[in-house]
Amino acid sequence: MLGITTRLSGLVGLRNRLAASSDANLFAYATLIDNHSQWAHFGALGPAWGELTPTRQEMPVFGTPGVPGYAALWKRILSLFGGDGTATNPGLKPILDDIRTLLDTLDAIAAAEDLDALRGMEPAIAQIGDIAERLTAVVTAIRGDGTLTNTGIVVDIANLIGSTNTPGIIRPRPDGSGRGFPAQFWTLREFLSWRRTGRFAQKLWAAAQASGRDELVAYALGWISGWALATGGASAIASIIGAPYRNEWWRARFVGNHVDLWAWGHATVGPATKPYDAWSNLCEAELQKTFEVPGAGFDPDAMMQSLLAEQPLGSALPDWFTDFFIGAYDDVYGDLGPRRPKLDAAILQDGYAMTWLVLWFQSSAQSIGCHASAPAAPGACADPPAWTTPTVAGGPESGGITTPPAPEIDPKIKPENIVCAIILAILGVASILTGGIVTGGAAIAGAIALAIDAGTIDWAKFRCDLAWYRLYLYNALRALQEVLMLGALVHPYKNQIDTPETVINLLGGLLEKQIRTGDNIVMSNPTGERFPAEPWDGSLFSWFDPPSRAIEGPGAVATYAAAYPSGFINDPANPFGSASVFDPAEFPFAPSTVAQMPAGFRNAADAVADWLVAGGDIPDRNADGDRGLDFVCWEFVDGNWSNPVNIRQES
Numbered sequence: 001m002l003g004i005t006t007r008l009s010g011l012v013g014l015r016n017r018l019a020a021s022s023d024a025n026l027f028a029y030a031t032l033i034d035n036h037s038q039w040a041h042f043g044a045l046g047p048a049w050g051e052l053t054p055t056r057q058e059m060p061v062f063g064t065p066g067v068p069g070y071a072a073l074w075k076r077i078l079s080l081f082g083g084d085g086t087a088t089n090p091g092l093k094p095i096l097d098d099i100r101t102l103l104d105t106l107d108a109i110a111a112a113e114d115l116d117a118l119r120g121m122e123p124a125i126a127q128i129g130d131i132a133e134r135l136t137a138v139v140t141a142i143r144g145d146g147t148l149t150n151t152g153i154v155v156d157i158a159n160l161i162g163s164t165n166t167p168g169i170i171r172p173r174p175d176g177s178g179r180g181f182p183a184q185f186w187t188l189r190e191f192l193s194w195r196r197t198g199r200f201a202q203k204l205w206a207a208a209q210a211s212g213r214d215e216l217v218a219y220a221l222g223w224i225s226g227w228a229l230a231t232g233g234a235s236a237i238a239s240i241i242g243a244p245y246r247n248e249w250w251r252a253r254f255v256g257n258h259v260d261l262w263a264w265g266h267a268t269v270g271p272a273t274k275p276y277d278a279w280s281n282l283c284e285a286e287l288q289k290t291f292e293v294p295g296a297g298f299d300p301d302a303m304m305q306s307l308l309a310e311q312p313l314g315s316a317l318p319d320w321f322t323d324f325f326i327g328a329y330d331d332v333y334g335d336l337g338p339r340r341p342k343l344d345a346a347i348l349q350d351g352y353a354m355t356w357l358v359l360w361f362q363s364s365a366q367s368i369g370c371h372a373s374a375p376a377a378p379g380a381c382a383d384p385p386a387w388t389t390p391t392v393a394g395g396p397e398s399g400g401i402t403t404p405p406a407p408e409i410d411p412k413i414k415p416e417n418i419v420c421a422i423i424l425a426i427l428g429v430a431s432i433l434t435g436g437i438v439t440g441g442a443a444i445a446g447a448i449a450l451a452i453d454a455g456t457i458d459w460a461k462f463r464c465d466l467a468w469y470r471l472y473l474y475n476a477l478r479a480l481q482e483v484l485m486l487g488a489l490v491h492p493y494k495n496q497i498d499t500p501e502t503v504i505n506l507l508g509g510l511l512e513k514q515i516r517t518g519d520n521i522v523m524s525n526p527t528g529e530r531f532p533a534e535p536w537d538g539s540l541f542s543w544f545d546p547p548s549r550a551i552e553g554p555g556a557v558a559t560y561a562a563a564y565p566s567g568f569i570n571d572p573a574n575p576f577g578s579a580s581v582f583d584p585a586e587f588p589f590a591p592s593t594v595a596q597m598p599a600g601f602r603n604a605a606d607a608v609a610d611w612l613v614a615g616g617d618i619p620d621r622n623a624d625g626d627r628g629l630d631f632v633c634w635e636f637v638d639g640n641w642s643n644p645v646n647i648r649q650e651s
Contacts, residue, residue: 001193001230001234001237001244001245001252001256001624001625002226002229002230002233002234002237002256002259003253003256003257003259003260003263004045004048004260004287004355004359005260005261005263005264005282005287005491006229006233006237006256006259006260006263006264006565006569007044007045007046007048007225007226007229007230008041008044008045008264008267008287008290008291009260009263009264009266009267009268009565009569010044010225010226010228010229010233010263010267010569010604010605011033011040011041011043011044011222011225011226012267012268013267013569013570013603013604013605014033014225014570014604014605014608014609015030015033015034015040016030016570016605017570017605017606017609018030018033018609018612021609023613025612025613026609026612026613029221029612032214032217032218032221033218033221033222035214035218036214036215036217036218036219037218037290038290038291038292038293038294039215039216039218039219039222039293040218040219040221040222040225041222041290041291042219042222042291042293042352043218043219043220043221043222043223043224043225043226044222044223044225044226044291045222045226045291045355046192046193046223046226046227046230046623047188047189047191047192047193047623048189048355049188049189049351049352049354049355050187050188050189050190050191050192050341050351051068051070051071051187051188051189051190052068052070052071052074052350052351052354052355052358053068053071053188053347053348053350053351053354054067054068054071054346054347054350054351055067055071055075055307055313055350055351055354056310056311056312056350068187069160069164069165069166070165070187071354072160072164073157073160073161073164073165074354074357074358075307076153076156076157076160077153077157077361077489078304078307078357078358078361079304079307079308080092080138080141080142080153081093081304081361081367082094082300082301082304082305082307082308083138083304084305084308087137088137088140088141089137089138089141090134090137090138091138091304092138093301093304093367094134095131095134095135095138096368096477098127098131099131099473102124102127102128103466103469103470103473105121105124106118106121106124106444106466107463107466109121110459110462110463110466111463113459115451115455115457118447118448118451118457119451119452119455121448122448122452124444124445124448125445125448125449128441128442128444128445129441129445131441132441141153157487161250161487161538162250162537162538162539163538165249165250166249166538167186167187167190167245167246167249168180168181168185168186168187168190169181169186169190169194169246169636169641170246170247170535170641171185177640178640178641178642179535179640179641180636180639180640180641181639182339182639183195183336183339183340183341184338184339184340184341184342185341186341187341188341188343188347188351190624191340191341192623193230193622193623193624194622194623194624194626194633194635194650195333195340195633195650196332196333196620196633196650197227197231197620197621197622197623197633198227198585198617198618198619198620198621199332199618199620200328200329200332200333201220201223201224201227201618202617202618203328203331203332204219204220204223204224204325204328205220205221205223205224205618207220207324207327207328207331208220208324211320211324213320215321216320216321216324219321224608224611224618225604225608227581227618227623228581228582228604228607228608228611229568229569229604230623230624230625231581231601231621231622231623232568232576232581232601232602232603232604232607233565233567233568233569233576233601233604233625234623234624234625234626235558235559235625235626235628235629235630235631236524236558236559236563236565236567236568236576236625237252237255237256237259237524237565237625238252238531238532238558238624238625238626238628239524239525239526239527239531239558239559240255240259240520240521240522240523240524240525240546241255241546242531242532242533242546242547243531243532243533243534243535243536243547243552244532244624244625244626244627244628245624245626246535246624246626247532247533247534247535247536247552248533248535248536248543248547249536250488250536250543251488251536251542251543251544251546251547253488253543254488254543254544255521257485257488257490257491257492258491258492258496258497258517258521258522259521259522259565260282260491261279261281261282261491261492261494261497262497262522262564262565263565263566263569264279264282264285264287265278265279265280265494266279266564266565266566266569267569267570271566274498274518275494275495275498276494276497276498279494280494281370281372281491281493281494282362282363282491283362283363283368283369283370283371283372283481283490283491283493284363284364284365284369284370285363286363286364286365287359287362287363288356288357288359288360288363288364291355291356292316292356293316293317295316295318296314296316296356297316298314298316298353298356298357298360300357300360300361300364300366300367303353303357304357307357312346312349312350313349313350313353313354313357314349314353315349316349316352316353316356317345317348317349317352319345322345322348322349325348326343326344326345326348329343361490362489362490362491363491368477368480368481368484368490369477371474371477371478371481372493372494372495374471374474374475375467375470375471375474376467377464377467377468377471378460378463378464378467380460380463380464381463381464381467381468382464384468384471385468387468387472388468388471388472388475389472389475441469443465443468443469444462444465444466444469447461447462447465481493482504486504486513486544488543492517496515496517496518497517497518497521497522498518499517499518500516500517500518500519500520501514501515501516501517501518501520502514502515502517503515513544515544516544516545522564522565523562523563523564524558524559524561524562524563524567524576525546525558525559525562526558526559526560526561526562527558528555528557529554529555529556529557530551530555531551531555531556531557531558531628532551532552532556532558532626532627532628533546533547533548533549533550533551533552534549534550534551534552534643535552535641536549550643552627552643552644552645553643553644553645554644554645556627556628556629556631557597557598557628557629558625558628558629559576559600559629560576560577560600560629561575561576561577561600563575563576566603567603568601568603568604569603569604569605570603570604570605570606571603572603572606574602574603574606576600576601576602576603577599577600577601577602578600578601578602579599579600579601579602579630580601580602580607580610580611581601581604581607581619581621582607582610582611582616582618582619583599583619584617584619585619585620585621585630585632586632587632587634587648587649588627588631588632588634588647588649589628589629589630589631589632590630598628598629598630598631599629599630600629600630601630619632620632620633620650621633622634627645627647632649632650633649633650634647634648634649634650635647635648635649635650635651
């Protein structure tokens with residue numbers, strides 16, 4: 001499975017390839033992408049939105065009302081981040097907004113040394129105390145209050161990662177009869193990546209051409225770009241993971257986030273070597289705007305409220321688009337009747353909006369934002385006080401904590417589903433968020449009170465107090481970002497794709513984890529036929545390293561080359577092979593010149609450009625790189641996973 005940002009990067013690579021062409025028709029397609037960029041980028045997402053919908057309990061999932069695992073996890077996170085404005089769930093974002101606004105105002109007053117303006121900030125004294133109280137409520141919402149009736153969100157997140165997110169393709173059956181549910185119980189992302197993928201891409205293209213709408217042609221071209229990228233490159237990413245998404249669903253997200261960062265830098269800035277100085281981090285890239293179609297008008301605060309209220313997330317997609325997409329879905333898959341996931345306009349609208357909201361959370365300055373570099377204090381300030389480093393162990397005066405998070409909630413988590421270290425980290429970071437807010441806030445409030453009561457202030461000290469408060473906030477949010485990165489929920493910083501190993505140290509050494517990063521996590525890993533690993537059991541904190549479990553037989557080839565993602569995006573050297581994903585496909589794969597071995601593919605940008613010139617049918621290839629390189633769409637015999645597997649071409 002490819003990450004969303006890698007898919008977007010593939011479209012950038014294709015657009016640049018078309019724009020450089022001397023063929024007038026190909027150049028016209030580059031112009032089409034430029035003129036309808038958001039529609040083309042939306043198309044490049046392919047079916048990625050299909051795992052983030054339905055978002056409401058009344059919608060059918062696994063045959064009954066509910067929300068699929070990945071959407072449910074993000075609902076929990078975004079509901080806490082946005083809050084509902086109550087005392088028990090004030091929301092982290094409104095608190096951060098208030099802190100940032102307050103600091104910006106006070107910084108301007110301090111720079112101007114405007115005593116009258118500072119006197120007018122008397123309400124800020126109460127606001128600082130209110131911020132601390134609301135942060136305490138957020139901490140309680142995360143970790144619970146130590147009672148059986150309020151365990152916070154941690155138990156839910158542990159179960160959602162390890163159990164609920166298990167793909168339907170290999171999900172254990174409740175009656176113990178095997179592993180694997182029929183396709184109607186899969187997410188739309190899984191279904192559209194595994195079933196008739198070429199026929200569906202071709203239907204979108206034909207219907208778009210017949211529609212007379214350039215927006216739809218741009219969308220369909222984006223979809224074909226994403227299809228070519230996934231069918232040619234997903235197995236290379238799976239080689240880093242150690243298995244396809246089906247068998248390593250959370251490591252797939254962890255690796256995918258690192259690949260996303262590398263791919264976006266390469267596609268948008270250009271080729272670079274380590275340490276990738278010219279590339280940017282993704283935390284303020286505003287990726288959601290790349291596929292925000294004209295007139296969408298999304299408001300993340302309102303959308304998070306709608307999630308809490310189980311309401312629709314919006315109707316940004318026009319009827320002519322939803323009719324077009326659902327029409328193609330019915331034409332290609334209608335003969336399956338109820339043996340396919342449900343898709344209607346409401347599900348499609350919510351999937352699109354939820355994908356926008358997740359990318360906003362991950363990549364907007366208005367969300368958590370970037371915390372790669374610490375803010376600088378005025379030169380006259382002394383060394384920062386201890387409380388500005390919230391991850392240093394110590395008493396409340398240091399901003400840290402003295403002991404690991406209280407273990408009393410552990411028995412509430414089934415032992416086989418504990419994602420133990422990440423839970424400790426989440427609890428620990430939540431615990432330290434309030435310490436420096438109280439200590440630093442008291443210094444600022446005291447300065448304001450002094451200005452009001454005595455008509456005087458030490459401006460130099462006040463500027464330092466503000467700087468230390470900002471430094472505390474930076475350190476706390478940097479720690480929070482690291483926890484979210486460890487949890488495969490946000491992208492890493494670019495230093496983590498530069499160095500071969502990254503040590504994550506939280507809570508003053510209470511949690512230290514050495515992670516194989518750099519080329520280990522962004523370069524493909526040829527392992528011969530020692531692929532893929534059998535399914536993960538969802539336990540432990542184990543998605544940082546390739547699995548050491550038994551191989552799911554018979555062994556398959558994921559890639560022949562150790563190469564960067566550019567190899568399947570737009571690298572003219574074509575390190576992965578010379579075949580095209582548009583070439584005719586055989587079951588289980590088209591053999592290369594080496595008997596009974598799959599063919600490797602050239603980059604997607606060249607493959608799509610050649611197809612636009614030559615035309616022809618689009619073959620049904622598996623878009624998850626499953627079970628390895630070049631596999632066509634396949635299914636388990638009797639829908640049941642076993643080891644070794646027994647597969648056949650999709651029926």
